[in-house]
Amino acid sequence: MIPGLGVDVVEVARIRLLVSRRGERFLARVFTAGERSTAGEGPLMAQRLAGRFAAKEAVFKALGLGMGELSWQDVEIRGGRGMPPQVYLRGAAATVARREGVWLAVSISHTREHAAAVAVAHRGEG
Numbered sequence: 001m002i003p004g005l006g007v008d009v010v011e012v013a014r015i016r017l018l019v020s021r022r023g024e025r026f027l028a029r030v031f032t033a034g035e036r037s038t039a040g041e042g043p044l045m046a047q048r049l050a051g052r053f054a055a056k057e058a059v060f061k062a063l064g065l066g067m068g069e070l071s072w073q074d075v076e077i078r079g080g081r082g083m084p085p086q087v088y089l090r091g092a093a094a095t096v097a098r099r100e101g102v103w104l105a106v107s108i109s110h111t112r113e114h115a116a117a118v119a120v121a122h123r124g125e126g
């Protein structure tokens with residue numbers, strides 16, 4: 001049985017550093033085009049990316065998957081920015097969710113320093 005619950009906290013400065021040092025290589029590996037577009041630009045971009053990064057890790061934990069088993073792009077966080085964030089799965093993450101018959105829900109929060117997310121795998125309507 002999968003854990004069903006996952007949480008993660010990310011330092012916004014770590015994401016800012018990765019964006020400034022690795023730029024496109026980091027962004028393209030971790031975030032989908034939709035996530036990058038929703039994160040926007042400007043001073044809040046790193047906070048929003050950090051929130052989405054934390055949400056992906058929280059989903060991995062809820063599904064009981066390790067980083068060796070999947071790609072960052074397998075978990076896409078859509079919505080947010082005044083709307084509830086929603087989880088779309090591909091690849092290994094989608095396979096596990098289908099096998100277990102679960103949908104994933106996430107909640108994200110961020111401050112200037114930290115972003116946090118919690119994920120729940122639930123049965124029933126997505």
Ligand SMILES: CC(C)(COP(=O)(O)OP(=O)(O)OC[C@H]1O[C@@H](n2cnc3c(N)ncnc32)[C@H](O)[C@@H]1OP(=O)(O)O)[C@@H](O)C(=O)NCCC(=O)NCCS
Binds near residue numbers: 080
């Ligand atoms: C949800 C809400 C309480 C967030 O409160 P907050 O303390 O300011 O912000 P937090 O850092 O804790 O959370 C922000 C994240 O909550 C999520 N969120 C935003 N609106 C949400 C909602 N209606 N329901 C659930 N989650 C929501 C988003 O993922 C957001 O991060 P993002 O902007 O990077 O996508 C606040 O945004 C709210 O009242 N929203 C209601 C809808 C609204 O006001 N819309 C305005 C349109 S711009």
